Amino acid sequence: MAFEWGRYPEMVKSEEVADMSHLQAAIKAEQVSLLFKAMASSSIATTINASILTLMLWDVIRHDYLIAWLAVLLFITLGRLLHSHYFQRDQAKVQNSQRWEISFLAGTTLAALSWGCASLLLFADQSVVHQVFLAFVVGGMCAGAITSLSPQKLPILIYLSLSLLPLSLRFVMEATPMAYAMGFMLFLFWIILVISSLRIHHQITQNISLRLESQHQKDELEKSEGRFRELFENNKCVELVIDPDTGAIIAANRAAELFYGYSQDQLMSMSISAINSLSSEEIAVEMQHAKSEGRSHFIFKHRLASGEVKDVEVYSGPLHWNGEQVLYSIIHDITARIKAEDQLRKLSQAIEQAGESIIITDREGIIEYVNPAFSIITGHTAEEVMGESPRLLKSGRQSSEFYDELWQTILSGEVWKRSLIERRKDGSLYPASMSIAPIFNEAHEITHFVGIQQDMSDHEELENKFRQAQKMEAIGTLVGGIAHDFNNMLGGMTGNLYLAKKRMVDFPDVVHRLEVVESLSYRASDMIKQLLMFARKGVLEMRPFGLTSFIKEVSKINEVSIPENISFKTRFCLEELVVNGDATQLHQALINLLNNARDAVASVAEPQVSLSLDEFEADAEFSHLHPSMSGTRFARLTVSDNGCGISKEQQEHIFEPFYTSKEVGTGTGLGLAMVYGAIESHGGIVEVESTPGEGSSFYIYLPLLEEKQSVISPEDCDAIISGQGETILVVDDNADIRMSTKEVLESIGYNVLEASDGLEAVEIFSTSHRVISCVLMDVVMPRLGGVKAVERMCGIDPDVKVIFTTGYDKEDALKGEMPSSDYLILSKPCHIEMLSRVIREQLDA
CATH class of the missing domain: 3.30.450.20 (PAS domain)
Structure with a gap:
């Protein structure tokens, strides 16, 4: 039958009612037993008092009345004694208590009626003394009946009422003052006896109830202890009983012996500290918590007899054991569970994190x-x-x-x-x-x-950067391969152009044309440098300088290149922003951005270009978008226009080399690529925001230095420094460059010796080193390169002064032949003014 949870309170109530009924039945049985136990003494008292009363009334009452009354009373008394005897033999079983109660009540009623009849048959009408003696005897019998009949209410009330009230009524019937007084006193005596009997009945009932409950509790406790002992001994769980004050093990079950590996006697002689891995002080604290705070759940490590340590879960609580309070503990081995939970926790944390x-x-x-x-x-x-x-x-x-x-x-x-x-x-x-x-x-x-x-967003971005790097490497390889020959040709051109300008000084138009060609030559050289820089093959001259002052000067210089119909606005912060960078590269990057902005607004009705510089404090979003950027303070350079704008598709390619959205012949596709490469080489980033038809904004972020101000070095002097007749050895495998360089140097006051390679240079130096003041040495040459040649020259004269020149990419093509940092290296083509100054500095050093 299924358990009906909804009826549980009713079932509990039914059990309580049953227990109460059983207790009431037991109390009633005890009451009946007390009534029968007192019957012998009450029968003796009845016989004696009845006999004395008969003798005292023998002279005033008819003898037949006395004898009949006494005979009936003694007969009833004898019957009650026999009744009591049979009750004792029946042992007053609870199930028969109601039958015995009814029979006892019948005998008590008959005895009370006998004493009640005495007030009618034995009342001496002529003798007040005998009347009072009758009242004394009947009252004494009623007073004595209180102790023997009070275990139950009904017997004592019947006995008192049937015995005493008829006599009180008989006195009242005499209608004399004395009789009235006696009748009233007997009635008052009856009330007092009734109240006393009820009080005694309550006390007896209460005593019986307390004794039965105590006995019941004792029986239940014995049963409970028996059940506990059986459960304790046969339980498969490890169970210990511990003294909370000393930690001694008082009891241990069979499961504890099997788990710990100790015998029962060994466990009983041990303290819990011999098992628990905690110290004795820590164990005492834990037991105090369990005793005072009611803590019942603990996780410990217990040591077995074999030395193995197990993780255990302990449920402990106070228990009364042989009259003393102890700690009863149930112990579970959770070693496997702890390992599983640890693995589960690691797995959960791995997934969560x-x-x-x-x-x-x-x-x-x-x-x-x-x-x-x-x-x-x-x-x-x-x-x-x-x-x-x-x-x-x-x-x-x-x-x-x-x-x-x-x-x-x-x-x-x-x-x-x-x-x-x-x-x-x-x-x-x-x-x-x-x-x-x-x-x-x-x-x-x-x-x-x-x-x-x-x-895969970051991975895809890395792939894009890798592809961009591959493109840069391809361009660098291409440029590096042609840079030498291209720069040699430009070097020859610039030298001859310088000489031609000197000879055509009287023809200003021709000089102007030659200057234009010379400018184009240097621009071609700059383009090679831009390509090398974009491919990260150029050499940056990084130094701290004030960007605010620098951008102000650059904007003034480039403002003249912007047509007057374009509104050009600038906004610069007041504080000097100091960065570490190559001013030339940043200048070139800014020129490219301004040129692009100028071209973008060419077809706009009200063209606008703006240039601004301010300090930028990176926030969490910026750092998240650019995780490679370190620091939080940046200089932000912004070039904006209201031109044609750039589509999303084009924005993905604008920084690629040779990509251009301009018409054929109006753009090389290197401007933004150069900007991108230059800014990245400075540890910065370039961002673009653009909407087709609304304009574009380019943002350059450069890391700031802590210095608050720095002075930009002034431009080098453009004047040519003449020689003083010193002899210069020019070494180059290109005949055109040798010839033009010789003529240039001779035109500014130097004597020149020539050599076509390193071997020839060493031979000339070995014979003329005393008159040679400086060697202008090409790095890469057939037979013997410049570096090896200088090493041999140093063997001849350790103080030889050398200036290296090269048309190659110094960072890539010359990795195996680069001179030491003690020597100065000039890239071809070199400005005549710079060459004259460098030679003079070497000679004067």
């Missing part, structure tokens, strides 16, 4: 769990996606066949791995690498699926 998005669905694809990384990557909180389908991440970039393949794979029990495009909560798309695996139950049935997704 994983950088990849982890999602668990049921077999139908309904989401049941997502880790925090899922919310970080997708923008959806766990509460939002619970009970939903992963379809909320679909971007629409994958076909239905793509997802059909996914489901076919995972439903067949295999792992599915692919790359896809997903959609965040804000609608933005991101590339992801996805792996979905089925989860099987014990029956090898698929119950769930677990998906691990990695946001």
Whole structure:
């Protein structure tokens, strides 16, 4: 029959009622037993008092009345004595108490009626003394009956009423003052006896109840102790009884012997500190907590007889044991559970703290769990996606066949791995690498699926940067390969142009044309340098300088290149922003941005270009978007225009070399690529914001230094410094460069010797080193290169002064032949003014 929880209170109540009925029956049985036990003494008292009363009334009452009354009373008394004897033999069983109670009540009623008849048959009408003696005897019998009949209310009330009230009424019937007084006194005596009997009855009943309850509790306690002992000994759980004051083990069951490996006697002679890995002081504190604070649950480490340590879970509580309060402990071995929980905790923490998005669905694809990384990557909180389908991440970039393949794979029990495009909560798309695996139950049935997704945005950005780096490397290789010959040709051109200008000084128009060609030559050289810089093959001259002052000067210089119909606005911060950089490269980057802005507004009705510089404090979003940037303080240079703008598709390619959106012949595609390379080489970044038809804004962020101000070095003097007749050895394998260099140097006051390679240079130096003041040495030459040649010259004259020249990329092509840092290296083509100054500095050093 199933248990009916709703009826539990009624069942408890029924059990309580049954217990109460049983107790009432037991009390009534005790009451009946007390009544029968007192019957012998009351019968003796009745016989004696009845006999004395008969003798005292023998002379005033008819003898036949006396004899008849006495005979009836003694007969009733004898019957009650026999009744009591049979009751004792029957042992007053509880189930027979009601029968004995009724029979006792009948005998008591008959005895009371006998004494009540005495007031009628034995009342002496003529003798007041005998009347008073009768009242004394009947009253004495009633007073004596209180102790023997009070265990129950009804017998004492019947006895008192039937014995005493008829006599009181008989006195009243005499109608004399004395009789009235006697009748009233007897009635008052009856009231007092009734009250006393009721009080005695209450006390007797209470005493019986307390004794029975005490006995019942004692019996139940003995049963409980018996059951506890049986449970304690036979329980499969480890159980210990411990003295909370000393820690001594008072009792231990069989399971404790098997678990700890000690015998019963050994355990009983031990303290809990011999088992617990805690110190005695720590154990005392724990037991005090269990005793005073009611703590009942503990996790300990217990040491076995073998020395092995087990993790145990202890449930402990106070218990009365042989009259003393002890601690009763149930102990469970949880070593395996602790290991499993530790593994589960590690697994849970690994999933919660994983950088990849982890999602668990049921077999139908309904989401049941997502880790925090899922919310970080997708923008959806766990509460939002619970009970939903992963379809909320679909971007629409994958076909239905793509997802059909996914489901076919995972439903067949295999792992599915692919790359896809997903959609965040804000609608933005991101590339992801996805792996979905089925989860099987014990029956090898698929119950769930677990998906691990990695946001590939950073990886894709790294790939883009890698491809960009490959492009740069290709360009650098190309430029590095042609730089030498190109620079040699430009070097020859600039030298001859200088000589031609000197000879055509009387023809200013020709000089102007030659200057234009010379300017174009140096611009061609600058283009090579830009390409090398973009490919990170150029040499940056990094030094701290004040960017604010520098940009102000640059803006003034470049303002003249912006047509008057374009509104050019500038805004610079008041504080000097100090950066570490190459001023020439930053100048070139700014020129390229301003030129692009000027071209972008060419077809705008009200063209506007603005240039601003301010300090920028990086926030969390900026740091997240640019994790490679260190520090938080940056100089922000902004070039904006209201021109044609740049589309999203074009923005992805504008920093690529040779990419241009301009018409053929109006752009090389190197301007923004050079800007990108130059700023990255400075540890900065370039950002663009643009809307087609509304304009563009380019933002350059450069890390700030702590210095608050720095002075920009003044431009080097453009004047040519003449020689004083010193001899210069010019070494170059290019005859044109040798010739033009010789003529230039001779034109400014030097004597020149020539050598076509290193071997020839060493031979000339060995014979003429005393007159040679300086050697202008090419680095790369056939037969013997410049570095090796100088080493041999130093063997001849350790104090030889050398200036190296090269048309190669110094950082790449000359890695194996670079001179030491003690020597100065000039790149071809070199300005005549710079060459004259460097030679003079070397000679004067």
